[in-house]
Amino acid sequence: MEIALNSAVRSQTRAQFDLIAPLYPTLERLVFGVHLDDARRAFIDDVLKADRALLVGEGNGRFLKSVLTRKLVGCLKVVEKSKAMIRLTKSRIGGTGKVPLELIEADFLRCRLGREFDCVVTHFFLDLFNPPTQLAIIKKIGEITTEKGTWINVDFTPPRTMAGRALMWLQYTFFRIVSRVEARRCFDESAMATQNGWIVVANRRFLDGFVVAKRYKKRRR
Numbered sequence: 001m002e003i004a005l006n007s008a009v010r011s012q013t014r015a016q017f018d019l020i021a022p023l024y025p026t027l028e029r030l031v032f033g034v035h036l037d038d039a040r041r042a043f044i045d046d047v048l049k050a051d052r053a054l055l056v057g058e059g060n061g062r063f064l065k066s067v068l069t070r071k072l073v074g075c076l077k078v079v080e081k082s083k084a085m086i087r088l089t090k091s092r093i094g095g096t097g098k099v100p101l102e103l104i105e106a107d108f109l110r111c112r113l114g115r116e117f118d119c120v121v122t123h124f125f126l127d128l129f130n131p132p133t134q135l136a137i138i139k140k141i142g143e144i145t146t147e148k149g150t151w152i153n154v155d156f157t158p159p160r161t162m163a164g165r166a167l168m169w170l171q172y173t174f175f176r177i178v179s180r181v182e183a184r185r186c187f188d189e190s191a192m193a194t195q196n197g198w199i200v201v202a203n204r205r206f207l208d209g210f211v212v213a214k215r216y217k218k219r220r221r
């Protein structure tokens with residue numbers, strides 16, 4: 001499926017996580033237990049080894065903290081749009097960490113970044129968006145990642161069971177109302193990623209495939 005780049009999506013995305021930020025980890029634990037954390041950590045070694053890693057839409061800093069406690073080389077940047085999420089991140093991480101860290105409060109699609117990262121991480125980020133915005137994000141990740149760089153993506157996947165569809169519907173309805181997320185359902189990014197030069201080199205399934213963690217590399221030209 002070819003998805004066109006929509007100029008509107010380049011300017012700004014409308015998701016708004018300030019309201020939900022303090023409740024987000026508790027809600028997640030109630031519904032999914034520890035499984036989403038397991039998925040986030042599936043490829044943490046790539047982030048630990050990276051020279052310059054970028055976490056996009058990192059939320060309130062839980063994954064960042066687990067990285068900071070173990071990362072001994074390189075540096076980290078975080079781009080997160082929500083002011084409340086950034087505030088919670090700062091208080092969560094305190095002075096943790098031995099590597100340089102830059103927290104950038106910005107919309108990823110509007111944020112100026114060079115082709116500087118050997119590891120980009122998107123956790124439960126792309127699944128907020130419809131395919132045209134996903135395409136804009138995938139293209140931008142391609143632009144800012146070095147030729148041998150890695151992109152780690154962890155997302156919900158389109159459900160296959162009735163129970164999965166019901167849970168997904170509830171989740172999207174909730175987040176559309178509270179956080180104004182763009183998508184009404186989740187779209188698998190992998191076909192678009194392949195069309196844009198990425199190949200999946202490893203993947204791990206969680207919650208019976210409801211969540212998938214993928215490690216992408218750029219296809220050699």
Ligand SMILES: C[S@@+](CC[C@H](N)C(=O)[O-])C[C@H]1O[C@@H](n2cnc3c(N)ncnc32)[C@H](O)[C@@H]1O
Pocket residue numbers: 013015016017018040056057058059060079080081082085106107108109122123124125128
């Ligand atoms: C569903 S939450 C996931 C947070 C975290 N990655 C996790 O795994 O829990 C999505 C996050 O992306 C952020 N976000 C949404 N749109 C964004 C954008 N255009 N640029 C940067 N961050 C964005 C939200 O503020 C929120 O913190």
